[in-house]
Amino acid sequence: MAIREQQINPENDLGFGPQPVMKSQPLINKDGSVNVRRKGLSLFNTADNYHTLIKMGWGKFWLIILSGYLIVNLIFATIYVTIGADSLDGASGNNGISYFLDAFFFSAQTISTVGYGHISPHGIVANSIAAIESMLGLLAFALATGLLYGRFSRPTAKIVYSNNILISPYKEDGKGLMFRISNLRRNVLIDLNVEVIFSYNETVDGKPIRRFFPLELERREVSILTLNWTIVHPLDGNSPLADATPDELDRTQASFSVLLKAFDDTFSQTVHSRTSYQYCDMVWDAKFVQMFEREESGRIMLDMSKISDYNHL
Numbered sequence: 001m002a003i004r005e006q007q008i009n010p011e012n013d014l015g016f017g018p019q020p021v022m023k024s025q026p027l028i029n030k031d032g033s034v035n036v037r038r039k040g041l042s043l044f045n046t047a048d049n050y051h052t053l054i055k056m057g058w059g060k061f062w063l064i065i066l067s068g069y070l071i072v073n074l075i076f077a078t079i080y081v082t083i084g085a086d087s088l089d090g091a092s093g094n095n096g097i098s099y100f101l102d103a104f105f106f107s108a109q110t111i112s113t114v115g116y117g118h119i120s121p122h123g124i125v126a127n128s129i130a131a132i133e134s135m136l137g138l139l140a141f142a143l144a145t146g147l148l149y150g151r152f153s154r155p156t157a158k159i160v161y162s163n164n165i166l167i168s169p170y171k172e173d174g175k176g177l178m179f180r181i182s183n184l185r186r187n188v189l190i191d192l193n194v195e196v197i198f199s200y201n202e203t204v205d206g207k208p209i210r211r212f213f214p215l216e217l218e219r220r221e222v223s224i225l226t227l228n229w230t231i232v233h234p235l236d237g238n239s240p241l242a243d244a245t246p247d248e249l250d251r252t253q254a255s256f257s258v259l260l261k262a263f264d265d266t267f268s269q270t271v272h273s274r275t276s277y278q279y280c281d282m283v284w285d286a287k288f289v290q291m292f293e294r295e296e297s298g299r300i301m302l303d304m305s306k307i308s309d310y311n312h313l
Helices: 049-055 058-082 096-111 124-153 246-251
Strands: 159-161 165-170 174-183 189-204 207-214 221-224 228-234 255-264 269-278 282-284 286-288 292-294 300-302 310-312
Touching: 049 124, 058 096, 058 124, 096 124, 165 286, 174 255, 189 228, 246 282
Parallel strands: 165 282
Antiparallel strands: 159 174, 165 174, 174 228, 189 207, 189 221, 189 255, 255 269, 286 310, 292 300
16 A cells, blocks of 8 residues: 555645655654755844844843843943043942952943942043943843843744644544644634645655645634644545555655644734644554543633543554
């Protein structure tokens, strides 16, 4: 048995064209990012700086902010020390290190426009530097505040996907390809639409190429995501996977790209989520464990920790 031939539609290639998958590298990563590394860009290319700062992890973001704050204050403290020991009135440091610390904390006060008044600049040069630093501080803090607001206000979908994609019993005597999703947040997602694209390597004229086929789903849309949603592709006569075997999927490095779109009722904006499953993520002859149960009061309790739980048949 093998993967069934399907009519090829070039619009289904996800933008990768016929490039084959090599060494099990996914086209789309689990976190939804595209598995493409770019090179040839200028070292000083700034086209992606804003998006990088908005999308990077919180730990890395705060590390960059704090490192930049520390470096700028060190630079200005060095300038104050360089222009002379009499450039700062009120500095109590009686040696090089103490005076540098005075200059550093004066810089921190100036850049944040706090200005406690214990230390003040003396002379045209020192006052000019302090004026430039305060202006840069206002601009820098405005930029950091904008980035922080942008990170909080950016509408995103926090969809949790099951770790595996299962081959499970479907209806009376059939089977289906299944995975399930749920909303990690307590907000309301409405008008959800999901697309699953199956892809695999095929040898044509001695060269491997990638084929892409959208899978027909039992249900492609739901009006509101309240509990979990098990997305099912029936393995019937119309499915390219009806006769596929684990060895065939392994040999062709098959994968499943999941593209989800929904309307976030909180932000009143459309949000997107993506993930992918590789052939090694498939579990044959298994069934998902039910995620929800009822409390004594009759209220439904959804156990998010069971999103990936399944039993072998």
